[in-house]
Amino acid sequence: MPDAAIMEDGYVLPLAVWKPDAEPRAIVLALHGFNDYRNAFASPGEFLADHGILVIAYDQRGFGDTAQRGIWPGTARLARDAATFSRLLCEQYPHQPLYLLGVSMGGAVALQIQRDAAPCLKGIILVAPAVWGWQTMPWWQSSLLYAMAHITPGLTLTGEDLHITPSDNREMLRALARDPRVIKETRVDAIYGLTDLMESAYRHGSDPDASTLLLYGEKDEIIPEGPACGLFARLPVGKGSHSRVVLYPDGYHMLLRDLQAEVVYQDILSWLADPEAAVPSGLEVGPNSRRLHALCGDRLAVTPAIHPRESFASQRE
Numbered sequence: 001m002p003d004a005a006i007m008e009d010g011y012v013l014p015l016a017v018w019k020p021d022a023e024p025r026a027i028v029l030a031l032h033g034f035n036d037y038r039n040a041f042a043s044p045g046e047f048l049a050d051h052g053i054l055v056i057a058y059d060q061r062g063f064g065d066t067a068q069r070g071i072w073p074g075t076a077r078l079a080r081d082a083a084t085f086s087r088l089l090c091e092q093y094p095h096q097p098l099y100l101l102g103v104s105m106g107g108a109v110a111l112q113i114q115r116d117a118a119p120c121l122k123g124i125i126l127v128a129p130a131v132w133g134w135q136t137m138p139w140w141q142s143s144l145l146y147a148m149a150h151i152t153p154g155l156t157l158t159g160e161d162l163h164i165t166p167s168d169n170r171e172m173l174r175a176l177a178r179d180p181r182v183i184k185e186t187r188v189d190a191i192y193g194l195t196d197l198m199e200s201a202y203r204h205g206s207d208p209d210a211s212t213l214l215l216y217g218e219k220d221e222i223i224p225e226g227p228a229c230g231l232f233a234r235l236p237v238g239k240g241s242h243s244r245v246v247l248y249p250d251g252y253h254m255l256l257r258d259l260q261a262e263v264v265y266q267d268i269l270s271w272l273a274d275p276e277a278a279v280p281s282g283l284e285v286g287p288n289s290r291r292l293h294a295l296c297g298d299r300l301a302v303t304p305a306i307h308p309r310e311s312f313a314s315q316r317e
Helices: 038-050 075-092 105-113 139-151 170-178 188-204 225-234 261-273 290-300 308-316
Strands: 004-006 012-018 026-031 053-058 098-103 121-127 211-217 243-248
Touching: 012 038, 026 038, 026 075, 026 105, 038 053, 038 098, 038 261, 075 098, 075 105, 075 188, 098 105, 105 121, 105 188, 121 261, 139 188, 188 225, 211 225, 211 261, 225 290, 243 261, 243 290
Parallel strands: 026 053, 026 098, 098 121, 121 211, 211 243
Antiparallel strands: 004 012, 012 053
């Protein structure tokens, strides 16, 4: 397996691969989150490889070791890379099922390409998918972001004053703070681009074509409950459905690197073996689950997506 993939336009995407000792029984293409890179899957990659799953992760454009690091490549380009990569893997492994594993922004990309991915795609695993788009932002926040992205697109923000806890694994968080491949200062236009991607993912998430496993931590401070619950409402969950939702009461945004991460790994492994079987954690929720309604309440109602451009247009009228 090479250490990089070259897209049709010549762009190089660095790779990380975790291979089982024997012939893999399934292939997982892993898509990392915003400002992260391929190493995000080191621990789950090793775990799944030990259980016969081949895991491949790549640095998405503008992140990790790619060219133009820190520059937002556009939703269409991110989606095209993932769709191309999935087709290449189907050609290389024609006898194994392919699954997408998308974390946060990677989950948004997975939702974006579900209809354009290769025919061998059997399922999608969404870990805290990024769906906090324009439709759930307060008007003043979306308007401010819209203005800043068009007036000072190169302005960088650190988010240090937000006081958000992404995980209970403090040692891991300290390691990320020291890792030069993790972006610490984010351009405003990249945040704007991410928000467009999240809105698109929110819209696409209503009708997944492939079997879908959605994992969300109830202590997630990155993707708020509101947009997450909106996605839950859009997923066809329940008897006869291809979608499954698992809520982790002690889980944070970085579920795959939290202190309880192996509980999540076991659920993923079980689902890969049998998408219809109950997950080992016992934390799956259905449409009438008390836990789901305790978390979401009336936010399970579907929220219409509104872009600030549309909002400004309505104000002018």
